[in-house]
Amino acid sequence: MVALVILAAAGAVLCDVIAVRAGRPAAAWRRHLADELASRPVDDVWMLTGAAIAAVLGLWLIVLALTPGLRRRLPLRTPAGWPRPRLRATLDRDGAACLLRDAALRVPGVSRARVRVRRHRIKARADVRFRDPSQVQDDLTAALQEERDRLALCRPPRLVVRARRRAT
Structure with a gap:
């Protein structure tokens, strides 16, 4: 308008x-x-x-x-050895959060997970049903780092993980 x-x-x-x-x-x-x-x-x-x-x-x-455009998108890196492409691939932040949340829910002991993906930081919060929360947090950090690396982002965001025992 x-x-x-x-x-x-x-x-x-x-x-x-x-x-x-x-x-x-x-x-x-x-x-x-x-x-x-x-x-x-x-x-x-x-x-x-x-x-x-x-x-x-x-x-x-x-x-x-x-300010850069496409703020809701995360640029993906091109495979090694490829010439500079004219087409650039991006991943929606909500899609990346969904993939990371699914990876967090596969960790034993996690009953609920919330993942928020920003340009520079990924915040993951998980509720622990059983197991020690510090062990779950270590496993969760490793699983989320692996999933983040599989996303092949140009600038992988920093990962912040919090796990807490779920109040019943």
Whole structure:
């Protein structure tokens, strides 16, 4: 919606500029805006507010331009020996979390597991039904590291594992 509003405003300004270049007078809204901007002092509240809004929007656009796209996707690495591919494969974070959760549930003693996958960190929490929680945590860490390595991610996230005895 914002893009459509900006497109409509830019189209209106462009049509008015073309009309002025063709010899017609400028539109009334454009003449009024030019008169207001020329007559107001620089330290006017509305001028300062407009400048602050323009600065914030500019900074926001710069931040958006510098942030990577496809934030819900994790890039996969290419097999060794392959030429640089034009097609890049990615894995959805929810899919990776599901695979890691299934691997966690295969560990003996784990009754319930919750896995959250971020760009730089994987948080896994498991409830232990039987066995010592420290042993389960060691087994769980090993199983999740193995499954994480099988995912073949370009930048494997750090693994944070917590196991606790389930309250009955």
